[in-house]
Amino acid sequence: MTKPRIGLIGTGPWAEHTHAPALAAHRGAVFSGVWGRRREAAAALASAHGVKAYEDMDSLIEASDAIAFALPPDVQAPLAARAAAAGRHLLLDKPVATTVAGAREVAAAVERSGVASVVFCTLRFAAETAPWIAEQAASGGWLTGRAHWLGSLFGHGSDSPYAASPWRRERGALWDVGPHALSVLLPVLGDVTELTALRGPADTAHLAFRHASGASSTATVGLSAPSEAAGASIELYGERGRVPMPAWSDAVGSFGSAIDALARSARTGEPHACDVRLGLRITEILAEAEERLGAARTGAAGD
Known part of the structure; x- marks a missing residue:
C-alpha cells in the first residue's frame, strides 16, 4: 500500500x-x-x-x-x-x-x-484548519463553542452547480454542512450527550449541544441565505479567551x-x-436533530 x-x-x-x-x-x-x-x-x-x-x-x-x-x-x-x-x-x-x-x-x-x-x-484535512483543530483538542479548558455556517446555495440568483443536487434540496443544510460543524466540535469538546433543535427560515436550523466534557456549543446552519449574508465560522471560548478557527481554502x-x-x-x-x-x-446526532426539528414543526402546525 x-x-x-x-x-x-x-x-x-x-x-x-x-x-x-x-x-x-x-x-x-x-x-x-x-x-x-x-x-x-x-x-x-x-x-x-x-x-x-x-x-x-x-x-x-x-x-x-x-x-x-x-x-x-x-x-x-x-x-x-x-x-x-x-x-x-x-x-x-x-x-x-x-x-x-x-x-x-x-x-x-x-x-x-x-x-x-x-x-x-x-x-x-484542510492545511489551515486541521492543525488548529488538533491544537484546540489538546489544549482543553473550553466553556462553549459556536459554529455558524450560512450558504447561499439555494438563495436567489444562485448559479452553483450543487444547487441542482436532489439530496441537498431534500435534506437541506442540516445534512450538507451540519457534518462540517460536528467534525470540529466533537474532537474539541467531546461527544454530544444532549441536544435540542429549532427550525429557522427555509432550511435554516439552530442546534444546541451538551458535550461529554461539560462544555456546550451551538450551531446555525443554512443554505438559503442571500449571498450578502453567506459565510462560515467556528469559534471557541474558554480559558484562552475567544479563539476563532482560521479561514480555509483548496478543497x-x-x-x-x-x-x-x-x-x-x-x-x-x-x-x-x-x-x-x-x-x-x-x-446519529443529525438524525436525532432532524427528529426534533420534525417534532417542533408538527407542534407548531398544531398550535
Missing part, C-alpha cells in the same frame, strides 16, 4: 472539481479509474484524467485497493458496504448516510473486513491530505480519527 490504486465512484460536480483532480495529481496514489451510473459522464471524467471508465462497478472495485465516493449519501452507503466486503479501503464523503441504519451498515462492513476508512470532512489539496490519511491508516492498521466510526456518530 505504498502507492495504493484508488478508484472513484461518482461523476457529479464534486467528483469533477475535487475528487478526480486530487486523485490524478496525487504522487502517492494511482488513480485506477471511474465508474458512474451515467456512462457518458464517467467516460468524460475518466478521459479528462487519462484513466479508464469502467462499465461495471465491481470491475473497478476489483482493480483497486481503495474506493473514493462522490455520491449522494444514501446511494454511497450500500455501495461502500459492498466495497468494504470486497476488502477495499474506503474514502467516504460526508455524511456517510442520512439514516442511522445506513451508516451502521457501512461501519459494520468496515469492522468485519478490517479495512481502513476515512470520511472526507473538509475541515479535518483539492484537502482531499489530497485525506488520501494520505487513508493510505497511512491502511499501511499501519491505525484507525484515523475521522473514520467511519465518527461518520456514524455524526449521522
Whole structure:
C-alpha cells in the first residue's frame, strides 16, 4: 500500500472539481479509474484524467485497493458496504448516510473486513484548519463553542452547480454542512450527550449541544441565505479567551491530505480519527436533530 490504486465512484460536480483532480495529481496514489451510473459522464471524467471508465462497478472495485465516493449519501452507503466486503479501503464523503441504519451498515462492513476508512470532512484535512483543530483538542479548558455556517446555495440568483443536487434540496443544510460543524466540535469538546433543535427560515436550523466534557456549543446552519449574508465560522471560548478557527481554502489539496490519511491508516492498521466510526456518530446526532426539528414543526402546525 505504498502507492495504493484508488478508484472513484461518482461523476457529479464534486467528483469533477475535487475528487478526480486530487486523485490524478496525487504522487502517492494511482488513480485506477471511474465508474458512474451515467456512462457518458464517467467516460468524460475518466478521459479528462487519462484513466479508464469502467462499465461495471465491481470491475473497478476489483482493480483497486481503495474506493473514493462522490455520491449522494444514501446511494454511497450500500455501495461502500459492498466495497468494504470486497476488502477495499474506503474514502467516504460526508455524511456517510442520512439514516442511522445506513451508516451502521457501512461501519459494520468496515469492522468485519478490517479495512481502513476515512470520511472526507473538509475541515479535518484542510492545511489551515486541521492543525488548529488538533491544537484546540489538546489544549482543553473550553466553556462553549459556536459554529455558524450560512450558504447561499439555494438563495436567489444562485448559479452553483450543487444547487441542482436532489439530496441537498431534500435534506437541506442540516445534512450538507451540519457534518462540517460536528467534525470540529466533537474532537474539541467531546461527544454530544444532549441536544435540542429549532427550525429557522427555509432550511435554516439552530442546534444546541451538551458535550461529554461539560462544555456546550451551538450551531446555525443554512443554505438559503442571500449571498450578502453567506459565510462560515467556528469559534471557541474558554480559558484562552475567544479563539476563532482560521479561514480555509483548496478543497483539492484537502482531499489530497485525506488520501494520505487513508493510505497511512491502511499501511499501519491505525484507525484515523475521522473514520467511519465518527461518520456514524455524526449521522446519529443529525438524525436525532432532524427528529426534533420534525417534532417542533408538527407542534407548531398544531398550535
